[in-house]
Amino acid sequence: MKPILFIFRSFNDLDHMLPIVDHALNNNRSIILTCINSEFDMKDFRIQYLKNKFSFCTEYIYQLYKPSLAYHLFNLFVCILPNTRLVKSVPLANTIIRKIRNIVHDRLVSKLYDPNWASNMIQSFNIGSIIVDYGDIKRFIYGSIKVASNINQIKIIGVPHGFDTISSDLWTTNGSQTNNYDWKNDEWDWINKLIVASPDIQDKYTRHGVSPSKMKIIGLPRFTPDWISIYHNMIPKSNLENEPVLKIIFFDHAASNYKGDPDQIYNTLRKVDSLPYTKLIVKPHTREKLSDSRLANIGKIDNSHSTQLILWSDIVINYMSSIVIDALLLKKIFLFPKYFIDNTLRWEKYGACWTVYNQSELLSALEAIQKGTHTIPYNQNNVDDFLNNEIYQTNHLNVCERYLDFINLHSTVN
Structure with missing residues (x-):
């Protein structure tokens, strides 16, 4: 089966993807874990956990596929230099490098990392499915990823970046003011399938225009007892x-x-x-x-x-x-x-x-x-x-397995 590409953007997304990634690697499933946010700290303890346990490397998505010198230079100024220990330890150097980083990123990211790049990256790694958190297509380079997934006829599957704690329908201040019931469907239209934690959450999103056939109720692996015992052991100790x-x-x-x-x-x-x-x-x-x-x-x-x-x-x-x-x-x-x-x-x-x-x-x-x-x-x-x-959806013992089964079901094979 083709590799699964996991794309995260922040702390919470990684928190909820990590048990799925861990389960996939434990079962020898071929995966790639990558970060779409070049300001995320790759020395994060969860990245180190995967490295120590599986010798598994996690990179920024901009580092996965570098077809020309321009991409290597982007990688140098956006991904590497701002995160070096020496630069971070010298305030003036850190300020200068980060300003250069922002200029390079803002001027070049949309030009370099367009749908053509994304499609070539997908083909280069023979990707079979893409996993993202629920997010806005307008952020980062998700738009390029979406176009490329369509070109290559592979599914984008959304996983929760947390538990939707609010059961109210119009739960945001803006939503209450505009009485807009369709904004979630509009925001998530680019994602082919959504995994949700519970029937109540599925019902809520259905009332907001998301088709029930687009959603799969599985639960949340981040809070299962087996994962909690692993997770608590990897957390940095506090003072x-x-x-x-x-x-x-x-x-x-x-x-x-x-x-x-x-x-x-x-x-x-x-x-x-x-x-x-x-x-x-x-x-x-x-x-x-x-x-x-x-x-x-x-x-x-x-x-x-x-x-x-x-x-x-x-x-x-x-x-x-x-x-x-x-x-x-x-x-x-x-x-x-x-x-x-x-x-x-x-x-x-x-x-x-x-x-x-x-x-x-x-x-x-x-x-x-x-x-x-x-x-x-x-x-x-x-x-x-x-x-x-x-x-848990009544059984906390196989939540990760259910996630992986669903992802495999919607991954291309050949």
């Missing part, structure tokens, strides 16, 4: 101190984009931070800066790996990030401030969270936890129902 206080992690998100209430978030976290028995860490979203600049003055801003922060914590305060699934798996207390966001979240349906409806309730919950007089209002059955129905 977080184990202090004798309530250790709280808050996962930030783009609140104003998702009908969140920045003032409620800020005022609540400021109050939590002022309590004498708490230690608060605010974790920015992996693809974004802080959603509210005021949060920079609250608690401690920490960009450590999210799972390490969860392992350190006693309590996770979260209103929409899918990383909270790690908190549930690690049996941390999950406080869900319903008043932070004007959307319905999937864990609410299963009661797999400690829902608080105002600041007073949240502070009362923290006080009870600190005194040891609390009763967690959800149990393991709630969590298991949520995981089985939304993440």
Whole structure:
């Protein structure tokens, strides 16, 4: 069977592709893993994991196929020099090289990496299918990849870059304002097949114009127990101190984009931070800066790996990030401030969270936890129902195998 080309662009995409890649390599499936974002750090611990375990090399997509000197020079100025240790260690050199990188990239990327290049690259590696995350075709060189896939009659399969935590139909601020139900279908039209985690998510996307026949319900391998045990062992160790206080992690998100209430978030976290028995860490979203600049003055801003922060914590305060699934798996207390966001979240349906409806309730919950007089209002059955129905599709043992079977089914053979 022809090789599978996996294309990722950021931290989250790689996180969710990695267990599929690992499973494919364990089963001697021929694959190529490549990054379409030339600013992504290729010294990432997950890239190193694949290198150490399989002697597997991951490159930027611009390095895969270099048919002339122009491509070699692009590779030098865009992919190699900006990422060398020497350049990064000298601030002036780093600034100059990055400016050159941006000029070269912006002026040449669309000219060099056009559909003709992409088609030749696909033919050079005899690619049988292409795996991407759900994304916009207008970003990077996805447009060239799409045209080339059509020319070579191979499928593009979209895999989730996270768990779609919101069950509301018009979940973005812009979507609510425009009442646009078809924007997901428009955005994902270039992807031939979509893998989704659950029937509820498929139903939501169907209501947004995506054909059910385009989607396959399989689950999310990133949060399966077998993968979690592997993943936790590869995460870089943290230097977080184990202090004798309530250790709280808050996962930030783009609140104003998702009908969140920045003032409620800020005022609540400021109050939590002022309590004498708490230690608060605010974790920015992996693809974004802080959603509210005021949060920079609250608690401690920490960009450590999210799972390490969860392992350190006693309590996770979260209103929409899918990383909270790690908190549930690690049996941390999950406080869900319903008043932070004007959307319905999937864990609410299963009661797999400690829902608080105002600041007073949240502070009362923290006080009870600190005194040891609390009763967690959800149990393991709630969590298991949520995981089985939304993440595993009843069986967590073969999620990766189901992914690979589906990809193989839609890969060209000869």
